[in-house]
Amino acid sequence: AQTVTQSQPEMSVQEAETVTLSCTYDTSESDYYLFWYKQPPSRQMILVIRQEAYKQQNATENRFSVNFQKAAKSFSLKISDSQLGDAAMYFCAYRSAGYGNKLVFGAGTILRVKS
Amino acid sequence: DAGITQSPRYKITETGRQVTLMCHQTWSHSYMFWYRQDLGHGLRLIYYSAAADITDKGEVPDGYVVSRSKTENFPLTLESATRSQTSVYFCASSPWSTEAFFGQGTRLTVV
Numbered sequence: 076a077q078t079v080t081q082s083q084p085e086m087s088v089q090e091a092e093t094v095t096l097s098c099t100y101d102t103s104e105s106d107y108y109l110f111w112y113k114q115p116p117s118r119q120m121i122l123v124i125r126q127e128a129y130k131q132q133n134a135t136e137n138r139f140s141v142n143f144q145k146a147a148k149s150f151s152l153k154i155s156d157s158q159l160g161d162a163a164m165y166f167c168a169y170r171s172a173g174y175g176n177k178l179v180f181g182a183g184t185i186l187r188v189k190s
Numbered sequence: 191d192a193g194i195t196q197s198p199r200y201k202i203t204e205t206g207r208q209v210t211l212m213c214h215q216t217w218s219h220s221y222m223f224w225y226r227q228d229l230g231h232g233l234r235l236i237y238y239s240a241a242a243d244i245t246d247k248g249e250v251p252d253g254y255v256v257s258r259s260k261t262e263n264f265p266l267t268l269e270s271a272t273r274s275q276t277s278v279y280f281c282a283s284s285p286w287s288t289e290a291f292f293g294q295g296t297r298l299t300v301v
Contacts, residue, residue: 081232110289120280120292166232172287174240177248178223182232 077102079169081181088157089189095142096152096184098167106172109143109150114164114183123165126150128172154186162188192216196281196293203271203300211266211296213281219291221284222264224248224256226277227295233280239264271300 078101088094100109111123126134126143133141138158142151154161167181194215203209213222220241225233225248235248237256245256253275255267264283268275278297282290 108287108289118278118295120282122289122291125289170287176221176287177235177238178282178284178290179235180225180233182230 077104077169077171077177077179079167079179079181081167081184083184084182085185085187087187087189088154088161090157090159092157093153093155094157094186096154096165096167096186098150098152098181100148100150100167100169102148102169102171104171104173108170108172109141110168110170110178111139111141111150111152112166112168112180113161114166115160115162120166124152157188159188159190162186194281194283194291194293196279196296199294199296201296201298203298205272205300206270209268209271209298211268211279211281211298213264213266213293215262215264215283215291217283217285217291218261219283219285220261221286221290222258223280223282223284223290224254224264224266225280225282226250226275227280228277236266236279268298271298273300276300 107128109126113121138155170178197212223238224236239245239258281293284290
């Protein structure tokens with residue numbers, strides 16, 4: 076079974092600085108998707124970024140980028156120029172590309188942004 | 191309204207009662223999911239469905255029942271609620287293998 080591990084329960088960053096959130100996963104499959112979701116205090120789940128495993132290029136969305144290391148099964152999220160609005164719980168998630176594919180989440184990392 | 195909607199948003203029920211959480215999506219997505227969110231555990235998958243009339247267990251299915259007679263609806267029933275089922279429940283839907291889109295969540299308290 077696929078598992079997702081986020082080893083940092085909580086992180087802090089100063090406003091305008093850069094922070095990296097870690098995620099590792101375990102799978103025997105070669106074709107899959109990885110995601111980072113943000114959950115602010117409103118509880119709404121918001122997709123931050125998506126990475127297809129067959130793509131070597133790391134995904135980027137504005138201030139958010141990932142470091143995808145397929146061999147190491149690592150998928151970290153870098154937030155540049157952190158803003159107060161980035162404060163939230165961040166979840167890493169894995170999904171197989173095959174039929175009947177579940178979406179599996181890590182335990183989450185709380186990100187605090189200091190002004 | 192377009193999107194995915196959960197109802198109710200908040201529910202308080204007594205131990206032993208049956209309660210059903212509703213989920214409705216307007217995109218005709220094939221996949222639908224039910225998760226529960228508890229502190230320290232992230233989102234744990236309860237049940238999911240790849241299409242109408244096809245459902246499968248997730249990580250924590252005990253005490254829950256689902257059905258999917260129509261593509262757009264995926265209700266979750268707690269047959270006999272227990273205090274350990276106090277949680278925030280999220281429904282989500284997705285097309286094939288891409289990201290899932292989430293409802294607003296239902297906060298369920300079992301007293």
